[in-house]
Amino acid sequence: MAIKQFITFVKDTYKTNEFIPLHQPTFNGHEKEYVLDTIDSTFVSSVGNYVNQFESQLEHFTGATKAVATINGTAALHVSLLLSGVKPDDLVITQALTFVATCNAIRYIGADPVLVDVSKETLGMCPIALEHYLQEFGAIDAEGNCYHKTTGQIFRAVVPMHTFGHPVVIDAIAEICERWNIVLVEDAAESLGSTYRGRHTGTFGAFSALSFNGNKIITTGSGGVVLCQSEANALRAKHLTTTAKAPHAYEYYHDEVGFNYRMSNLNAALGCAQLEQLDNFIDKKRLLAHHYRGFFNSTEFEFVVEPHGCRSNYWLNAIICPDKHARDQLLKMSSEQDVMVRPAWKLMHHLPxxxxxxxxxxxxxxxxxxxxxxxxxTPVI
Structure with missing residues (x-):
């Protein structure tokens, strides 16, 4: 009965009997104006004022030292790991419950992911699980490197993800990383606008990655950003993401293997218009979350709320079903009624x-x- 009531509740909320997607972008600002401006200027590729403007706006909004725009969030995470010193055969600790891009970016370098548990309260990396794993398998060598006592591989980075926009207990994770001499890289792809104890996610680690895919809280169509906590690292990130081309008036000289990862001016123009509306998007998402919470309070389904001391953007609202049978029934019945719901990702070790x-x-x-x-x-109220 609760599932039928849920379907009716969602349709009433969105005031439609048509298909209701999980999340779709909202374009109510200057998107067309700014995108057409790039076309009129002919600067539609990786050079243009909107790229610089988008980076500057993100620095102001998040409080990060520097932002470097990339072609997508996975590229941003890949570069963040490279800048953290991750090398082939290194180990990078992340969470088992995550989107596959987190582990893929680790493998791009030839490093291996190590999976630890998440917390039920945050849905993200559990600092206790991280500490327990390092206590059991980690050791510090004479050079200060943390290595795996069984394999001998170096633990080079820890990558927690702020799942669905809910911040992890990032200060505890940062303290563990500092104590074990491991670089903290935040996968903040989903958490633009979320704060932990008043500080924006993505600003606790040396590097972090944001995503602006079409389904995120704001979109550039396709895009990402590396947030850096030092000017020097930002310069290095920009160099790597622009094919490692040395500055010159006309010569093409590349001093190392780089990547064609820079965001286009066209994408950045869309992002600038979206950023102007971000506070409003967050307010509406939080209202929608409050609306859902009131409904689920009287059901057997548990609505996922922001962790204590945090302000979540509620990018994707989530519920915890009482068991797998109830989950499968919810997925089946909602799909049949054109209400899109989605199960959690397969855990990383359940992928081949x-x-x-x-x-x-x-x-x-x-x-x-x-x-x-x-x-x-999708915010509607």
């Missing part, structure tokens, strides 16, 4: 390319995988 990944105990991740569901999250 990561099934042999080193990992700790994953009780919470395994439990959530069979119960966690995202529900329509």
């Amino acid at each position: 390319m990561y099934q042999s990944a080193l990992r700790g105990e994953l009780k919470v991740s395994e439990w959530l995988e069979t119960r966690l569901v995202n529900i329509p999250s």
Whole structure:
């Protein structure tokens, strides 16, 4: 009965009997004006004023030292890991419950992901699970490197993800990384506008990655950003993402292997218009979350709320079903009624390319995988 009531509740909320997507972009600002401006200027590629403007606006909004725009969020994470010193055969600790791009970016370098458990309260990396894994398998060598006592590989970075826009307990994770001499890189792809104890996610680590894919809280169509906490690292990020081309009036000279990862002016123009509306988007998303929370309070489904001390952007609203059967019924019945809902990602070690990944105990991740569901999250109220 609760599922039928949920479907009716969603349709009433969105005031339609047509298909209701999980999340879609909203274009109510200067998007067309700015994009047409890039076309009129002919600067539609990786050179143009909107790229610089977009980076500057993000620095102001997040409080990061520097922002370097990229072609997508995965590219931003790839570069963040490279700048953190990750090398082939290194280990990078991340969470088992994450989008596949987190582990893919690690593998692009030839490093191996190590999977630890998440917290039920944040849906992101659990600092206790991280500490337990390092206590069991980590050691510090004479040069100060943290290495795996069994494999001998270096733990080079830790990558927590702020799942669905809910911040992890990032100060505890940062403290663990500092104590074990491991670089903290935040996967903040989903958390633009979210804060932990008043500080924006993505500004606790040396580097972080944001995403502006079409389904994110704001979109550039395709795009990402590397947030850096030093000017020097930002210069290095910009160099790597622009094919490592040395500055020159006309010569083409590249001093290392670089990447064609820069965001286009066309995408950045869209992003600038979206950023102007971000505060309004967040307010509406938080109202929608409050609306959902009131409904689910009287059901057997648990609505996922922002963690204590945090202000979440509620990018994707989520519920925890009482069991797998209830989850499967919710997925089936909602789909039949044109209400799009989505199960949690498959855990990384349940995918063929990561099934042999080193990992700790994953009780919470395994439990959530069979119960966690995202529900329509486009802001409408």
